[in-house]
Amino acid sequence: xxxxxxxxxxxxxxxxxxxxxxxxxxxxxxxxxxxxxxxxxxxxxxxxxxxxxxxxxxxxxxxxxxxxxxxxxxxxxxxxxxxxxxxxxxxxxxxxxxxxxxxxxxxxxxxxxxxxxxxxxxxxxxxxxxxxxxxxxxxxxxxxxxxxxxxxxxxxxxxxxxxxxxxxxxxxxxxxxxxxxxxxxxxxxxxxxxxxxxxxxxxxxxxxxxxxxxxxxx
Amino acid sequence: xxxxxxxxxxxxxxxxxxxxxxxxxxxxxxxxxxxxxxxxxxxxxxxxxxxxxxxxxxxxxxxxxxxxxxxxxxxxxxxxxxxxxxxxxxxxxxxxxxxxxxxxxxxxxxxxxxxxxxxxxxxxxxxxxxxxxxxxxxxxxxxxxxxxxxxxxxxxxxxxxxxxxxxxxxxxxxxxxxxxxxxxxxxxxxxxxxxxxxxxxxxxxxxxxxxxxxxxxxxxxxxxxxxxxxxxxxxxxxxxx
Ligand SMILES: Nc1ncnc2c1ncn2[C@@H]1O[C@H](COP(=O)(O)OP(=O)(O)O)[C@@H](O)[C@H]1O
Ligand SMILES: [Mg+2]
Numbered sequence: 319x320x321x322x323x324x325x326x327x328x329x330x331x332x333x334x335x336x337x338x339x340x341x342x343x344x345x346x347x348x349x350x351x352x353x354x355x356x357x358x359x360x361x362x363x364x365x366x367x368x369x370x371x372x373x374x375x376x377x378x379x380x381x382x383x384x385x386x387x388x389x390x391x392x393x394x395x396x397x398x399x400x401x402x403x404x405x406x407x408x409x410x411x412x413x414x415x416x417x418x419x420x421x422x423x424x425x426x427x428x429x430x431x432x433x434x435x436x437x438x439x440x441x442x443x444x445x446x447x448x449x450x451x452x453x454x455x456x457x458x459x460x461x462x463x464x465x466x467x468x469x470x471x472x473x474x475x476x477x478x479x480x481x482x483x484x485x486x487x488x489x490x491x492x493x494x495x496x497x498x499x500x501x502x503x504x505x506x507x508x509x510x511x512x513x514x515x516x517x518x519x520x521x522x523x524x525x526x527x528x529x530x531x532x533x534x535x536x
Numbered sequence: 537x538x539x540x541x542x543x544x545x546x547x548x549x550x551x552x553x554x555x556x557x558x559x560x561x562x563x564x565x566x567x568x569x570x571x572x573x574x575x576x577x578x579x580x581x582x583x584x585x586x587x588x589x590x591x592x593x594x595x596x597x598x599x600x601x602x603x604x605x606x607x608x609x610x611x612x613x614x615x616x617x618x619x620x621x622x623x624x625x626x627x628x629x630x631x632x633x634x635x636x637x638x639x640x641x642x643x644x645x646x647x648x649x650x651x652x653x654x655x656x657x658x659x660x661x662x663x664x665x666x667x668x669x670x671x672x673x674x675x676x677x678x679x680x681x682x683x684x685x686x687x688x689x690x691x692x693x694x695x696x697x698x699x700x701x702x703x704x705x706x707x708x709x710x711x712x713x714x715x716x717x718x719x720x721x722x723x724x725x726x727x728x729x730x731x732x733x734x735x736x737x738x739x740x741x742x743x744x745x746x747x748x749x750x751x752x753x754x755x756x757x758x759x760x761x762x763x764x765x766x767x768x769x770x771x772x773x774x775x776x777x
Contacts, residue, residue, distance in 0.1 A: 440586055440623075441625075441682075444616075444617040444686075445612070445637035445685065445686065446689060447637060447641055451640055451641070455640060459627045460627050463627060
């Protein structure tokens with residue numbers, strides 16, 4: 319009785335799993351790219367802005383950083399639904415995850431911009447460079463190098479955090495595996511597989527980050 | 537010609553320059569000596585429009601440095617500056633350090649900019665270091681790179697702010713030799729320096745800076761060998777012993 323209701327994991331599920339993997343990669347990439355670009359702009363503004371602007375911006379960013387992502391996802395998708403503009407879970411998830419990423423990235427980049435000593439910029443100006451030329455050719459490249467390991471750390475945690483977007487119905491890896499689990503009743507195999515995926519993606523990257531950090535310390 | 541006319545400069549309530557007047561003619565080497573904190577660096581920064589001034593005028597080849605309509609980025613192309621701290625760009629090779637500004641500021645082609653940079657690097661004795669990263673070089677080499685980097689812009693004037701002060705003693709000589717070479721090339725230079733013997737040797741004029749004004753200015757035979765003002769005598773007896 320009911321034994322036919324559950325069907326074991328089989329090769330025919332691989333397409334479904336692959337969809338989950340790709341969707342996880344997809345939304346992570348969107349959040350990392352958008353979050354990095356926005357974070358660069360906000361980080362630069364924070365490094366350059368006066369105190370009042372910084373207090374205001376800092377407050378907003380603190381909220382984004384301290385409210386748990388899962389709550390931000392649910393709040394945002396509920397609000398969007400309530401005002402009558404329900405969005406695709408991918409779009410909703412991308413917006414929230416990107417802003418969340420931006421909040422962390424902006425602090426990373428701010429630190430990078432501030433690590434470039436004023437005298438380096440004066441040296442550039444004394445060669446006739448304009449303000450923006452010193453930003454593009456001196457502050458950005460030097461600052462970015464300095465914060466690369468921290469940037470990578472944030473990017474890695476975004477890949478892991480993207481699993482939370484499953485709560486608003488996005489078919490990323492965790493949600494596909496939950497569906498597979500309820501069908502196959504093989505939670506152990508599936509969750510170990512999913513865990514392995516995150517590990518295989520994250521671990522080499524974090525090793526690479528450590529390698530870069532060590533190389534720069536010399 | 538650089539004309540400095542009654543320049544006053546304050547940082548907040550601290551008046552650092554209290555009416556500085558001095559002319560630097562084409563081809564001249566002028567050394568500026570004086571106690572630390574007397575405003576020597578500030579004066580160079582004002583000439584280069586890195587700092588603004590509150591009163592007076594600085595005129596470089598008929599251009600009023602701090603006038604409203606002056607294109608200061610453009611003006612700085614005429615004025616090379618080298619600092620106590622060499623400020624090499626750490627993410628660029630030696631050759632890239634020296635060719636960056638010619639390329640992006642003067643809009644030379646990459647080939648022209650590199651050629652120019654190579655010529656200046658050879659000139660300061662870094663011909664074998666093109667592909668090296670500056671952080672792997674000695675302070676003396678980095679300071680010579682800073683000089684070449686400034687020269688690659690083909691400036692009409694060079695401003696040197698205690699360019700040997702941060703160097704290990706054994707590296708001072710190679711940088712001073714580079715400055716001598718520039719003087720022999722006919723470069724117009726203002727050198728803020730603590731190297732009194734060097735100032736005496738290379739300068740056409742020496743200016744002694746004291747409490748925000750030029751206390752004494754004249755040929756080295758006067759200011760260094762036979763100072764007329766008491767403050768100059770005091771300063772020299774302190775640094776020479
Ligand atoms: N950016 C600045 N802000 C405030 N004070 C400054 C600044 N730059 C220099 N000063 C002050 O101006 C005075 C002269 O400095 P400086 O020109 O560096 O002297 P010097 O080069 O002769 O040693 C010092 O008292 C210094 O503290
Ligand atoms: Mg100084």
